[in-house]
Amino acid sequence: xxxxxxxxxxxxxxxxxxxxxxxxxxxxxxxxxxxxxxxxxxxxxxxxxxxxxxxxxxxxxxxxxxxxxxxxxxxxxxxxxxxxxxxxxxxxxxxxxxxxxxxxxxxxxxxxxxxxxxxxxxxxxxxxxxxxxxxxxxxxxxxxxxxxxxxxxxxxxxxxxxxxxxxxxxxxxxxxxxxxxxxxxxxxxxxxxxxxxxxxxxxxxxxxxxxxxxxxxxxxxxxxxxxxxxxxxxxxxxxxxxxxxxxxxxxxxxxxxxxxxxxxxxxxxxxxxxxxxxxxxxxxxxxx
Amino acid sequence: xxxxxxxxxxxxxxxxxxxxxxxxxxxxxxxxxxxxxxxxxxxxxxxxxxxxxxxxxxxxxxxxxxxxxxxxxxxxxxxxxxxxxxxxxxxxxxxxxxxxxxxxxxxxxxxxxxxxxxxxxxxxxxxxxxxxxxxxxxxxxxxxxxxxxxxxxxxxxxxxxxxxxxxxxxxxxxxxxxxxxxxxxxxxxxxxxxxxxxxxxxxxxxxxxxxxxxxxxxxxxxxxxxxxxxxxxxxxxxxxxxxxxxxxxxxxxxxxxxxxxxxxxxxxxxxxxxxxxxxxxxxxxxxxxxxxxxxxxxxxxxxxxxxxxxx
Numbered sequence: 001x002x003x004x005x006x007x008x009x010x011x012x013x014x015x016x017x018x019x020x021x022x023x024x025x026x027x028x029x030x031x032x033x034x035x036x037x038x039x040x041x042x043x044x045x046x047x048x049x050x051x052x053x054x055x056x057x058x059x060x061x062x063x064x065x066x067x068x069x070x071x072x073x074x075x076x077x078x079x080x081x082x083x084x085x086x087x088x089x090x091x092x093x094x095x096x097x098x099x100x101x102x103x104x105x106x107x108x109x110x111x112x113x114x115x116x117x118x119x120x121x122x123x124x125x126x127x128x129x130x131x132x133x134x135x136x137x138x139x140x141x142x143x144x145x146x147x148x149x150x151x152x153x154x155x156x157x158x159x160x161x162x163x164x165x166x167x168x169x170x171x172x173x174x175x176x177x178x179x180x181x182x183x184x185x186x187x188x189x190x191x192x193x194x195x196x197x198x199x200x201x202x203x204x205x206x207x208x209x210x211x212x213x214x215x216x217x218x219x220x221x222x223x224x225x226x227x228x229x230x231x232x233x234x235x236x237x238x239x240x241x242x243x244x245x246x247x248x249x250x251x252x253x254x255x256x257x258x259x260x261x262x263x264x265x266x267x268x269x270x271x272x273x274x275x276x277x278x279x280x281x282x283x284x285x286x287x288x
Numbered sequence: 289x290x291x292x293x294x295x296x297x298x299x300x301x302x303x304x305x306x307x308x309x310x311x312x313x314x315x316x317x318x319x320x321x322x323x324x325x326x327x328x329x330x331x332x333x334x335x336x337x338x339x340x341x342x343x344x345x346x347x348x349x350x351x352x353x354x355x356x357x358x359x360x361x362x363x364x365x366x367x368x369x370x371x372x373x374x375x376x377x378x379x380x381x382x383x384x385x386x387x388x389x390x391x392x393x394x395x396x397x398x399x400x401x402x403x404x405x406x407x408x409x410x411x412x413x414x415x416x417x418x419x420x421x422x423x424x425x426x427x428x429x430x431x432x433x434x435x436x437x438x439x440x441x442x443x444x445x446x447x448x449x450x451x452x453x454x455x456x457x458x459x460x461x462x463x464x465x466x467x468x469x470x471x472x473x474x475x476x477x478x479x480x481x482x483x484x485x486x487x488x489x490x491x492x493x494x495x496x497x498x499x500x501x502x503x504x505x506x507x508x509x510x511x512x513x514x515x516x517x518x519x520x521x522x523x524x525x526x527x528x529x530x531x532x533x534x535x536x537x538x539x540x541x542x543x544x545x546x547x548x549x550x551x552x553x554x555x556x557x558x559x560x561x562x563x564x565x566x567x568x569x570x571x572x573x574x575x576x577x578x579x580x581x582x583x584x585x586x587x588x589x590x591x592x593x594x595x596x597x598x599x
Contacts, residue, residue, distance in 0.1 A: 053383070056379055057376055057379075057380065058376070058379065058380060058383050060348040060349045060350040060375065061348045061350075062348040062349075062350035062351055063348075063350055087348070088345055088346075088403060088404040089345075089404050091344055091345070091346060091404065092345065092346060092404055095341075095346050115376070115403055116376040116377055116379065116380050
């Protein structure tokens with residue numbers, strides 16, 4: 001079954017879809033191994049891990065779509081991928097949708113920021129007009145080649161104009177053809193509840209530790225009516241301090257062998273599918 | 289020697305440097321074989337040949353700079369590459385210039401069009417405010433000073449033909465961009481000989497001229513007299529390719545597969561008629577003789593096909 005068809009089914013079934021954020025193939029594998037049913041590809045994490053750069057619109061459509069393809073091919077879960085602004089105007093949006101479809105992801109989200117975009121939780125964002133945004137969403141939904149491909153419209157208006165505007169943009173984007181609405185960075189629990197009440201479409205909640213939106217737990221988000229929740233930073237935020245600690249320890253102790261459990265090369269390979277590949281190798285080994 | 293340093297040397301004699309456009313590694317190799325001392329990578333041709341799409345800002349920086357890299361690797365002459373509007377604001381330009389420098393091209397041109405850009409000879413263009421563009425050229429200049437000071441930075445302004453634009457505005461911008469650190473000014477799309485004369489007189493720096501589309505045509509002598517530093521013919525080779533491939537495809541369609549053998553007969557006498565040699569198989573055999581075990585070369589004695597020349 002296509003990943004997009006699977007995600008569509010999940011949207012129809014009861015229950016909230018929890019999609020932790022992967023920033024590379026390894027984290028996508030770990031999300032699957034932990035038993036989650038959906039993977040989210042973070043754009044901020046892609047820029048940081050793939051390019052070593054901040055989320056300032058530096059990653060190209062090609063890089064983002066290729067990265068999405070790598071994630072989609074290493075897990076059997078549907079992947080929802082960040083597609084920033086769609087990388088230009090409606091023409092670029094159409095190309096973006098087709099490139100992401102071909103990458104094998106189940107859906108994408110596209111936002112109303114002016115290109116080049118910025119991370120949704122930092123200052124200095126600018127947005128395009130509601131009409132232009134709706135045109136982009138309309139083009140995305142009309143020109144997808146896979147009818148099941150999920151288009152998620154994200155509005156960054158809360159930080160630029162107002163929550164009212166963000167809610168209005170969400171409703172207008174849903175009318176323009178978006179399957180799911182993502183109101184970025186509401187700033188209080190009341191705001192989150194207003195989004196849930198006033199946007200008449202399936203909703204995505206973005207939970208970023210240390211971001212502008214207060215933490216709300218999964219069951220509560222489900223109760224107030226969100227259909228998808230993404231945790232873009234969960235893997236990267238865990239990995240970064242762990243790597244920093246390991247590097248300090250290497251400098252201080254002169255070795256990366258330390259007390260406690262050591263991760264051998266095979267421990268790592270197992271987590272990225274070694275057994276699956278090895279079984280194939282065995283099956284087709286030359287018979288002597 | 290770095291490609292950028294080679295290009296600087298070519299620019300020193302203060303004669304118009306005539307640089308035809310290529311759209312991929314093959315067309316670049318052909319231009320080099322014919323004897324051009326430098327080649328130009330067209331964005332229009334890259335978008336059309338690589339993606340089959342029009343030059344409307346659909347090709348990404350990744351795609352453009354990879355094509356530039358393939359071209360720079362295929363030829364030993366310096367390459368000037370189209371870098372559109374730098375694919376973003378000044379911050380995006382920083383990354384773009386870094387990436388292009390790493391491809392091994394000798395220089396790029398960056399324009400002041402709004403995102404997404406389009407071909408400079410197609411209507412519907414818009415430019416960003418001059419102050420914003422100046423910031424982009426300053427950023428580009430800083431990056432090349434840090435990474436490759438010889439890297440040639442050509443500032444293109446689309447203000448002549450953009451929405452609300454004029455020649456005066458384009459000349460004003462060209463001078464501002466030169467002051468911001470660009471080596472050369474490229475005023476896109478003048479529509480008459482008089483306009484080109486004004487550009488050459490009023491732009492205070494080397495002029496880069498795009499002899500295509502809606503702009504007038506000059507002989508090399510005329511351009512020397514005008515004082516044009518570099519002239520490009522970006523689309524000439526892909527137009528020739530389009531015509532040649534279309535005509536040959538039509539012949540195949542009309543006459544069937546045997547038209548190919550007739551073509552091959554005619555092609556035999558062509559300077560590049562030995563395609564395997566042009567592709568570089570002689571070089572491969574030379575490397576094999578130099579670096580592979582001698583017994584491996586026996587493979588040439590009884591395997592069938594084109595025999596690359598022995599060194």
